[in-house]
Structure formats: C-alpha cells, structure tokens
Amino acid sequence: MNTRFRHDAIVRSLRRNGTSTIADLAEEVGASRRTVLRDIRALRDEGFVIHSEPGRGGGLQLDPRSVQTTARISVAEVFALLISVACMRAAGNLPFSALADAGLAKIEKALPSDRVRDLRRFLDCLYVGQLSPQVDISDMGAMEPVLLPAFETAFLQQLHLRFQYCDAKGVVTSRIVEPQAMLILPPLWYLVAWDPARKDFRHFQMDRIKKPDYIQNTTFRRRHVPFEDNVRPVRDLPR
Helix, strand or coil: HHHHHHHHHHHHHHHHHEECCCHHHHHHHHHHHHHHHHHHHEEEEECCCCCECCCCCCCCECCCCCCCCCCCCCHHHHHHHHHHHHHHHCCCCCCHHHHHHHHHHHHHHHHCCCHHHHHHHHHHHHEEECCCCHHHCCCCCCCCCHHHHHHHHHHCCCCEHHHEEEECCCEEEEEEEEEEEEEEEEEEEEEEEECCCCCCCEEEEEEHHHEEEEEEECCCCCCCCCCCCCCCCCCCCCC
16 A cells, blocks of 8 residues: 555544554554554644544544645646546547636646646656547456556656556466556557567556556666557647
C-alpha cells in the first residue's frame, strides 16, 4: 500500500473506530509501527488533529472537527481528471466542457510549479483515437488502481516497467518494457511500450496488466511512436 492510500486508510479507521492503537493501525494497513508513527506525524502536519492517550488502555483519537488544511492532490490524480475530460471531449459528449476546463485550470494553479511541470510532461505521453468497430470488447475488465501511480513514476523518471500480462487467449507472461505513450481508444486503454526482448513496439491493453512496478536504475531513451492518422495527442484536441 503506497503512502497516500495508507494515510487515507488510517484516517478512515480513526473516524470509523473512534480510538485505535498504533498496533491495530499497523496491522490494518500492513505496515510497521514505525511507519504508522511517521504517517501520524505527516497527517498532523496536514492539519488533522489526532490525540494520543497514554497508558496501556490508551490509543489514538481523531478530532471529528479536524479537517485537512493542505492540498494532497497528486499529479496522477489531476492526470486522471484530465484523461476523463479528454475522453468525453474526444467522444463529443461533454456538455459542460468550458466549466470542466475552468475547474481543472484552478486545480492546476493550486499545484506547485514542479508538479505542474510533471503534469505537462505526463500529458505529452497521452494520445486519443477512435476504436475500430471490429475490436471485441466483450471481455474488457477493470484496471488496477495502482496502474496510474506506477505509470506516473515510470514515465516521468523514464524507468522500465515490469508487470504480468494476460493476452486475449488467457496466457500470462512476465514483461519488462520501456513505456513510451498511453493510448485511449474509448472504452479501451493501452500502454504503448518498446519491448527490448522483441525489439519492437507493443500495445498492452491496460485492463490485462497486473502487478505493475517500475524498476529503479533502468533508464531508457524516448522513441518516436508511430500512430495511425486518426490518433492525436491530447494537447491537440479542440477545446
């Protein structure tokens, strides 16, 4: 469980249970006592009022009136919002596109400059097109929530991605690739990557990717990805 999901789980647990011990929280989020103590300090820094009761029967209590005072929205979360708007715009069914763009602009202004820079670099990797009517989508599944955060790190730091991939025949293989682009052909999403083992580009249907993880100290170079004529970068979509 990454830090953001762990923080959210701790806050939910404290709100639900009233009082919890460090040991109980550590077991619930699957982390060490030291990690949970560090998480509690971070949550307090963000504005949550968490009281500690000393003694054997004591524990932690979240003040029900406390609220988060610092924004914790990540590049991946803003990116997910932008993807949603881009997909609806590409499909021609976004009735309030001006309001959506205005809201996203406000979110972008609230981000630190380094996150804005990362967001724009991330967006440069996103392309949208139209899915061929011949493509069978009857077996389309759900994408893993950890996919986008893993992609964020791999794309921005240019690190290799490792994952399990289940092809259309149900065969599962382990893959290590160089992520180059994300392609959205509604309703399907694809990771477009250079496969060093096959020395060619490959399109991986993202709902078939499991256990994604980036590999440290494995940088690669950007490559020009050949797309069909009907595929456009998200930044070129009409607003």
